[in-house]
Amino acid sequence: MALEKETEEKIFKAAQSIFQKRGFEGARMQEIADEAEINKSMLHYYFRSKDKLFQEVFQAGIKKVMPQLFGILKSEMGLSEKVNEIVNFYHDMFRENQHLPTFVVYEMNQHPERFKEFLGVMNIELPDVFREQVNTEVSEGRMKPISAEQFLLNIVSMCMMPMLAKTMVKTIFALDEVAYANFLEERRALIPEIILNGVKPS
């Protein structure tokens, strides 16, 4: 029946919202049920347990980020173009899903095993194309010596940190919601410039 899938999906969407906002420990099955406008026992009918429901939300969260990121890294683009794409990807993703980055990063630390075994299923490892791209730039003297790992981490750090530390940024810099959004938008152009200029040989 169509209604079954609809119900299951309503629950899942609600679970995403609550888990991402409150974390596994902070989330309440009742709150998920309320959000889905559905009876609490339905959660168990469709997903058996809080743990299983969380697992699916967690994995969906990773699937929403990693494949796209690694898609860019594996692509045929030039290095500076990739930097731009990654920065735009993170900022677009965050606009639609404010709590996703915090959720994924935090819950990974809380349940490293879950993440590790899931990464085996997908095949997530630093693409050779990207690694060679960085190495070539370095060996041909167009970039200062840096590993592909450090280079990628720099980009990701500059993008994600202000999202993870939203409250901190807003509070210390005295930004309201709009000013914060503008502040982030400013970084779409700023980050690639710093990242690329930062490794330029002097």
Add this chain to the structure above:
Amino acid sequence: MALEKETEEKIFKAAQSIFQKRGFEGARMQEIADEAEINKSMLHYYFRSKDKLFQEVFQAGIKKVMPQLFGILKSEMGLSEKVNEIVNFYHDMFRENQHLPTFVVYEMNQHPERFKEFLGVMNIELPDVFREQVNTEVSEGRMKPISAEQFLLNIVSMCMMPMLAKTMVKTIFALDEVAYANFLEERRALIPEIILNGVKPS
């Protein structure tokens, strides 16, 4: 009595360990008591409630970071020296207290009000000295146009992100505990170079 203070301190240290590792929602009063090797009811005797105990741990966490960071920003050093000091500060702090960055950043998002009112008590706002320092460098053409806020956030992002996303970094880059520690150490020199080179006029 000396024993009172000792007991209170044992509880507090245990609470720091557990809260920082598990978060407020994930922490259990029983686990704190076990860690302190003390009876559970003692927690309430000394700190009344889980909430009050958490509050103190949370505020102590902020006090451990912010004053030192803002101390550097307010100091007489030159800008590039400040960058170095900040980077070293974060890396030293993390060596001693692995879970502190995650804890502070995450719980800030979960309880923005608590943080906001506490920041009023301390006076945490971006020091004028630092702001003018950045503005001067920019207006005199030694740095590309950038606000003091974005400049500072770049440094903090590069330092904290790999600490917050420890599991993610370790897993995707296939690093064991030692390799991860070395990877972080590498960044002590790397980050200031990127940050400063990144804003150098071309």
Add this chain to the structure above:
DNA sequence: GTCTATATAACGATAGAC
């Protein structure tokens, strides 16, 4: 499939003896 009612366990917190 969906509801109500309830089982079962865990948690924070307190009372009261010592």
Add this chain to the structure above:
DNA sequence: GTCTATCGTTATATAGAC
């Protein structure tokens, strides 16, 4: 101050009627 025992509540989860 420190302990044992227990209260009151809330959480996940299930049983059973419809």
